Amino acid sequence: MIASLGFLALLASVVLPRPAHADPADISAAARGVVRVVIIGTDGRDVFPVSHGSGFAISPTRIVTNAHVVREAQQDDTMRIGIVPSDGDGAAFARIIAISPRNDLALVEIVGTTLRLPPLTISGADDQDGAEVSAVGYPMNVDRAQGLSLNDIFESQPAVKSRGFLSGARPSRQFDTILHTAPIARGNSGGPLLDSCGRVLGVNSFGADSDGSDAEFYFAVSNRELVPFLKANGINPPVNALPCRSLADIDEVERDRIEREQLSARQGMAQRADETREKRSRAEAEAEEAVTSERENRMAAAFLLMLVAFGAGAAAWQAHGAAGKERLVAIGGGIAAVAAVAALALWFTRPGLDEIDRRVAEAMQEDAANGGDDGNGSDGFGAGASTGPLVCTLDVDRSRITGTPDTQLQFDWAEDGCVNKRTQYGFSGGKWSRVFVPNSEAAVSVNIYDPATRTFRTDRYLLNRSAMNEARSARSGYSPPQCGTANAAGKLGDLQGGVLAALPSSPNERLIYSCAPENGHLTQ
Known part of the structure; x- marks a missing residue:
């Protein structure tokens, strides 16, 4: 680039x-x-x-x-x-x-x-x-x-x-x-x-x-x-x-940005909670009305069927023993039996009050499936397991730029911290990072990637001869593990500690890049 x-x-x-x-x-x-x-x-x-x-x-x-x-x-x-x-x-x-x-x-x-x-x-x-x-x-x-x-x-x-x-x-x-x-x-x-x-x-x-x-x-x-x-x-x-801005200025801007994002997230969560309560309240009212209506209808139908059963049974009883009334007795008895069974079935299968809760749960799940709140409080940062090709754009407002860096970076991120299928990143202290100590340049770069926020950061330390020799000596003491080897990220995270300890407390340049999927190829 x-x-x-x-x-x-x-x-x-x-x-x-x-x-x-x-x-x-x-x-x-x-x-x-x-x-x-x-x-x-x-x-x-x-x-x-x-x-x-x-x-x-x-x-x-x-x-x-x-x-x-x-x-x-x-x-x-x-x-x-x-x-x-x-x-x-x-x-x-x-x-x-x-x-x-x-x-x-x-x-x-x-x-x-x-x-x-x-x-x-x-x-x-x-x-x-x-x-x-x-x-x-x-x-x-x-x-x-x-x-x-x-x-x-x-x-x-x-x-x-x-x-x-x-x-x-x-x-x-x-x-x-x-x-x-x-x-x-x-x-x-x-x-x-x-x-x-x-x-x-x-x-x-x-x-x-x-x-x-x-x-x-x-x-x-x-x-x-x-x-x-x-x-x-x-x-x-x-x-x-x-x-020209100092790192203190950049850090202050970053703190303000984080506070604004946290406030916005809290407000968003509160709004989603209110919306969820409103949706649940509507779902409960609709479910209660539907269940109550269905319950009453079945009870009324059962009562009517019992009346039919008693009427048919009474007619069959009166016709019992009378000459030529055998067919009437059979029909009346059959009607009475069927009506009684149907009435009992309606009575015992009428929805109970717990049906209201079940229908509310179904309505909330359907709303979540249609794009509503899934109940997990998602705030847009659920990309912790995101992998695939990324395009990262320099965020000038969040960066301290003393040189002339690339305004865009591209790389392929894997869940195990392997970049572009060949460069392993280390994992330590909850961060993914890779330290670069070149022989051709008097500068050390520390690249840090946060998959959860898709933020890529480069801290550059411009060192004098003695400090650079110390960093190179620390770097020569280990060989980074290859992608795919057992616990490669954890091992590299520990190995890089010696170089990081040799660096000043603050970098000379800090570059912040915001990353997004390349052509929608990101997977989770």
């Missing part, structure tokens, strides 16, 4: 977030893709750093920075560009792919190494004056304060993060910039300016000059310049136009 950015942008208008404060976990997650860009010179024998700036990954091997950061390497082919990631012990060389001095942007590509960086997501939302922002990069004044020399910058160091606020968008030097107050210094050039969810708002470029001292206002090249620059060079960057 292909993510629909237009779909996300369209739904952004219906999400009304409150002002968000920067989440340190999101800023740290974005900082994994921020690098030090070092210009390296040589005297023919030794290599040495000449200057450095910052940059950030827009793909695993391509990095955005400022044009002025790599200008020396462009003008002098004896100089090289070095890339030092913020995490780990790897470093790499890079070559210039494109450079645009007009708006101070450059694109470089890592060469000759397997170093792969976690890309950052571009914010497609409109800039909001006063919104909190973070600048991430490698300011030289911090290096000096730590006593680091130029040679030390070849070692991986965490990127420096600083907070401030948006102060407005304005054109400068013939290109579109963002004015902000997140402190930057020499060395920050080319690093990202991030929103509260860790998405790129712009590329930090320069500060307002204030008599040679560090300025209080700073400028970043806006995404209105960055996105066209990337597209012109064959890169379709990941763009997220949704407002």
Whole structure:
């Protein structure tokens, strides 16, 4: 499935977030893709750093920075560009792919190494004056304060993060910039300016000059310049136009939603109970009237038949012994006997009062069979045993989206937790889940499916190198059981505990999907 950015942008208008404060976990997650860009010179024998700036990954091997950061390497082919990631012990060389001095942007590509960086997501939302922002990069004044020399910058160091606020968008030097107050210094050039969810708002470029001292206002090249620059060079960057919301906001919305659903369910149950009582009352009245009428009719018929029996018997008795009356005696006696038996049959087969209860029960069962309340209090969530192919649609209002996820998912769910007939889900703590720890991406995903509500959830944890290694170590300690093996779900539920214990308390991204049967193929 292909993510629909237009779909996300369209739904952004219906999400009304409150002002968000920067989440340190999101800023740290974005900082994994921020690098030090070092210009390296040589005297023919030794290599040495000449200057450095910052940059950030827009793909695993391509990095955005400022044009002025790599200008020396462009003008002098004896100089090289070095890339030092913020995490780990790897470093790499890079070559210039494109450079645009007009708006101070450059694109470089890592060469000759397997170093792969976690890309950052571009914010497609409109800039909001006063919104909190973070600048991430490698300011030289911090290096000096730590006593680091130029040679030390070849070692991986965490990127420096600083907070401030948006102060407005304005054109400068013939290109579109963002004015902000997140402190930057020499060395920050080319690093990202991030929103509260860790998405790129712009590329930090320069500060307002204030008599040679560090300025209080700073400028970043806006995404209105960055996105066209990337597209012109064959890169379709990941763009997220949704407002930034915290997990606390999402949880509050979810609690409100659950309370509304529970209130609606209680009101529905009360309404169905009232309707059931009304139906039962009508059924009782109808049954009582019918049974009473039938009972009285049979008793009256029995009484009339007894009168006929007595009359016929009396006529036969009078004719008994009289000459020529034998036929009359036989007819009268037969009529009397038949009438008496019929009267007794009607009397003993008249409906009793318990017939009212039986007929009420039958009427209620017939109503349930015709679509009425079945008496089990069904509220629409009786799909616990549902199996078959599902189409799941991203619920933007219930999700915290920091990247560009797929808006639809498809999978085939089996009652034993086997997905697509090949991937076993674990069952633990009343939840079906599967933990994915890839080797090619610095992120752990926990997929959770609730068959009762047909809700699919993905929690994504964007981890640094050490945390990712810990998660991979825990994951390497077990092999998931195959679908169809004995107690596969329970075993996997226990095995995944080690990975889950290594994860932070909250994910960076939570995606909620509402699922429905595909083409009506769901079975129960």
